[in-house]
Amino acid sequence: CAAQRLGKALQKKYPFLDIVSGAKEIEHFADTLDASGLFNAPGQEHNLLASGLTGYVTIMRGCNFACSYCIVPSVRGPVKCLPVADILADAAQKAKAGAKEIMLLGQTVNAYQFENTSFADLLNQVSRLPGVERVRFTSPHPIYFTPEFLAAIKDNPKIARHVHLPVQSGSTKVLQEMKRGYTREIFLEKVRALKDCGFNISTDIIVGFPTEMEDDFKETLSLVDEAGFFAAYCFKYSPRLGTPAAKMKLLPQNILEERLDILLNKVRGLSDAAYQAQVGTVQEVLLESENKGRSSGNFWVKTSKSYPVGSVIKTTIKKADGTLLFARD
Numbered sequence: 339c340a341a342q343r344l345g346k347a348l349q350k351k352y353p354f355l356d357i358v359s360g361a362k363e364i365e366h367f368a369d370t371l372d373a374s375g376l377f378n379a380p381g382q383e384h385n386l387l388a389s390g391l392t393g394y395v396t397i398m399r400g401c402n403f404a405c406s407y408c409i410v411p412s413v414r415g416p417v418k419c420l421p422v423a424d425i426l427a428d429a430a431q432k433a434k435a436g437a438k439e440i441m442l443l444g445q446t447v448n449a450y451q452f453e454n455t456s457f458a459d460l461l462n463q464v465s466r467l468p469g470v471e472r473v474r475f476t477s478p479h480p481i482y483f484t485p486e487f488l489a490a491i492k493d494n495p496k497i498a499r500h501v502h503l504p505v506q507s508g509s510t511k512v513l514q515e516m517k518r519g520y521t522r523e524i525f526l527e528k529v530r531a532l533k534d535c536g537f538n539i540s541t542d543i544i545v546g547f548p549t550e551m552e553d554d555f556k557e558t559l560s561l562v563d564e565a566g567f568f569a570a571y572c573f574k575y576s577p578r579l580g581t582p583a584a585k586m587k588l589l590p591q592n593i594l595e596e597r598l599d600i601l602l603n604k605v606r607g608l609s610d611a612a613y614q615a616q617v618g619t620v621q622e623v624l625l626e627s628e629n630k631g632r633s634s635g636n637f638w639v640k641t642s643k644s645y646p647v648g649s650v651i652k653t654t655i656k657k658a659d660g661t662l663l664f665a666r667d
């Protein structure tokens with residue numbers, strides 16, 4: 339979105355950039371690369387259009403929220419959901435070309451609603467397409483995870499048991515200043531409901547939002563413990579031009595760095611524990627190479643035998659080492 343808004347001005351400021359391509363041109367990115375002439379030499383071709391095991395399917399554009407630090411709504415506008423028939427055709431075409439996993443994309447992907455089709459209906463329909471072994475989605479917004487949604491998908495094993503659910507802060511006060519649309523308690527309630535349906539949860543967290551006091555940061559640390567995330571992308575706050583938060587006074591950089599270090603240490607510990615907790619469990623693994631793939635919960639698993647790429651195996655996990663599980667297959 340920043341590339342969309344700043345366009346060529348970015349190239350002026352950073353002359354080493356070869357290409358600036360904004361969010362609205364994402365569907366034509368392969369053409370942009372072709373037109374750049376950067377990938378014409380033999381052996382240097384980009385493989386953006388090559389069919390992979392994961393087929394990415396956009397189901398909506400825009401966002402109806404107005405988080406105070408984010409430029410997405412002002413660049414992409416309000417939510418516009420794509421017709422169900424177009425989405426199913428896109429996913430079916432990708433499955434036919436070899437995709438085993440379909441990843442549905444949207445800024446608040448679980449807000450999808452087209453005529454009478456809800457997001458849960460769409461997930462179930464995509465999972466029934468020939469050749470589709472697994473369906474994932476990103477990024478959801480907590481408030482759209484309703485009991486009705488969970489009831490509609492909980493018995494469908496093709497819907498991957500992983501949700502990347504951005505929280506951004508564990509302090510209700512900061513969440514309100516970020517205009518996230520939920521409180522700490524509501525977020526944790528959604529996490530509990532998702533975990534009850536077997537979902538592993540990862541998240542995004544911003545440290546050092548301008549109004550984040552020491553106690554607010556401590557609340558983020560305690561929320562990370564309570565939610566039991568198995569992974570988190572943690573960022574230091576940086577202002578985006580034109581957003582309400584960009585007018586706020588920044589916290590000193592050393593505070594941001596200290597908080598990020600503390601948070602990353604905590605997340606590492608939780609991640610290790612989450613991988614260890616998989617030992618002894620039976621997992622369904624979609625092979626992305628002959629002896630490595632991902633479980634439904636999004637853990638990387640190494641097998642001892644070789645299998646055809648794209649096959650799905652059921653195996654018991656015998657050990658965990660860092661962020662890799664080893665199968666007993």
Ligand code: SF4
Binds near residue numbers: 446
């Ligand atoms: S929900 Fe996400 S995309 Fe929408 S405004 Fe907030 S951060 Fe930006």
